[in-house]
Amino acid sequence: MDFKLTDIHREIIDLSRQFADKRIKPIIKDADRDATFDRSILDEMGEIGLLGLCFPERYGGGGLDYISLGLACEELEYADTSARVVLSVHIGLAALPIFTWGTKQQKELYLPLTTSGKMIGAFGLTEPNAGSDVVGMQATADEMPDGFILNGEKMWISLSDAADLFLIFAWTDREKKAKRDHSGITGFIVQRNFGGITTGDIKGKLGVRAGKTGFISLSDTMVPKENVLGQIGDGFKIAMFCLDQGRYTVAAGSTGLIRACHDACVEYANTRKTFQTPIGRHQLVKEMIARMYAGYEISRNLYLKAGWMKNNGIANSRATSLAKWISCEYAETAASDAVQVHGAYGFSDEYPVERYYRNAKGASIYEGTREIQKLIQADYSLGYRKDKKDRTELPTWPFDG
Numbered sequence: 001m002d003f004k005l006t007d008i009h010r011e012i013i014d015l016s017r018q019f020a021d022k023r024i025k026p027i028i029k030d031a032d033r034d035a036t037f038d039r040s041i042l043d044e045m046g047e048i049g050l051l052g053l054c055f056p057e058r059y060g061g062g063g064l065d066y067i068s069l070g071l072a073c074e075e076l077e078y079a080d081t082s083a084r085v086v087l088s089v090h091i092g093l094a095a096l097p098i099f100t101w102g103t104k105q106q107k108e109l110y111l112p113l114t115t116s117g118k119m120i121g122a123f124g125l126t127e128p129n130a131g132s133d134v135v136g137m138q139a140t141a142d143e144m145p146d147g148f149i150l151n152g153e154k155m156w157i158s159l160s161d162a163a164d165l166f167l168i169f170a171w172t173d174r175e176k177k178a179k180r181d182h183s184g185i186t187g188f189i190v191q192r193n194f195g196g197i198t199t200g201d202i203k204g205k206l207g208v209r210a211g212k213t214g215f216i217s218l219s220d221t222m223v224p225k226e227n228v229l230g231q232i233g234d235g236f237k238i239a240m241f242c243l244d245q246g247r248y249t250v251a252a253g254s255t256g257l258i259r260a261c262h263d264a265c266v267e268y269a270n271t272r273k274t275f276q277t278p279i280g281r282h283q284l285v286k287e288m289i290a291r292m293y294a295g296y297e298i299s300r301n302l303y304l305k306a307g308w309m310k311n312n313g314i315a316n317s318r319a320t321s322l323a324k325w326i327s328c329e330y331a332e333t334a335a336s337d338a339v340q341v342h343g344a345y346g347f348s349d350e351y352p353v354e355r356y357y358r359n360a361k362g363a364s365i366y367e368g369t370r371e372i373q374k375l376i377q378a379d380y381s382l383g384y385r386k387d388k389k390d391r392t393e394l395p396t397w398p399f400d401g
């Protein structure tokens with residue numbers, strides 16, 4: 001594994017940082033407080049190539065590697081989690097699955113629209129009564145002569161109100177549903193304009209307040225057969241594949257959040273004085289800052305390793321899950337310590353650290369909770385879980401054409 005970033009990687013860091021400095025940082029305090037979401041940010045991300053950076057040029061993408069995706073996520077979350085969530089969902093959970101599992105026709109139709117940002121993607125797996133327990137889902141897809149009729153409720157869906165395209169997972173086999181056999185679940189590419197779709201926002205969230213999170217209600221939504229993603233019954237496998245990509249982006253983003261905590265604390269600790277000396281001179285404050293730096297380095301190495309494995313087509317579910325778990329743990333600790341370092345000022349929105357604190361909590365819940373990541377790690381160690389041979393990995397990089 002090569003730890004040296006290329007010139008292109010550095011360009012992506014600069015591009016993402018400049019975008020975040022110009023479009024996210026100036027508005028984020030108000031947008032977070034008022035829980036407002038600016039749709040034009042998505043258009044601008046599309047225009048500068050952020051929404052298509054790791055897709056082949058023939059689909060309108062930038063042809064860059066998966067490490068570039070991670071670096072962009074790190075920079076965006078340095079500014080705010082809601083900006084990074086866009087890449088996690090649109091690229092990690094929607095477009096990369098179509099790129100990997102889609103038919104030629106699906107790729108040719110949808111990828112140019114997603115890489116340009118003309119269509120925004122979302123991922124509908126969770127339901128009001130089924131999150132970690134995926135097979136507890138109730139959504140159904142009944143086969144008709146010319147397609148499938150989907151019914152169900154998806155809950156806690158990022159970008160639900162902004163998206164034009166949804167990956168929806170539903171039971172196509174009711175006998176298997178009764179037996180909780182996940183081979184009865186199928187994934188569908190569903191366009192908002194297929195009809196019978198209502199979306200809405202969840203109010204009063206703890207964090208990611210400048211990002212949309214909501215519900216998708218499907219009522220007799222007719223989906224053509226050509227919009228099945230993969231094969232009938234592949235849905236669970238595809239959903240787990242989606243999470244492998246989403247978790248990678250969350251790990252990279254959380255790494256950016258740790259760095260944001262670190263930098264805010266370094267600046268504050270060098271200026272705030274107690275007992276006639278900058279608080280950075282107190283050993284207990286140093287300890288918190290040292291832990292942030294360690295957390296940043298560890299998390300960055302873990303996500304870059306997972307990105308390198310993705311580039312090379314190496315099975316990376318375990319490495320990605322580990323990167324997600326550890327970076328989220330460190331992000332929660334770093335954000336809590338960052339509030340502590342700022343004292344009472346950290347307890348108000350005069351400084352950004354209280355936002356980091358609220359946002360960090362979410363990442364330990366979505367894309368598989370902290371507990372689920374721990375179970376995955378232990379199950380690999382104990383031999384209860386192995387990389388599946390029939391599991392499709394991401395197309396290796398560089399892409400042809």
Ligand SMILES: Cc1cc2nc3c(=O)[nH]c(=O)nc-3n(C[C@H](O)[C@H](O)[C@H](O)COP(=O)(O)OP(=O)(O)OC[C@H]3O[C@@H](n4cnc5c(N)ncnc54)[C@H](O)[C@@H]3O)c2cc1C
Binds near residue numbers: 132159366368370372
């Ligand atoms: C901001 C945000 C954005 C989200 N975006 C999306 C999205 O875009 N698409 C989508 O489909 N979903 C999304 N989600 C949903 C998210 O993936 C789920 O919340 C998550 O999978 C957990 O499910 P749950 O909330 O139902 O909790 P539950 O599964 O009910 O778990 C509750 C608690 O029990 C623990 N637990 C559950 N099972 C076990 C076990 N076997 N062993 C030990 N502990 C266990 C969990 O770790 C957790 O602490 C989002 C959630 C949030 C908060």
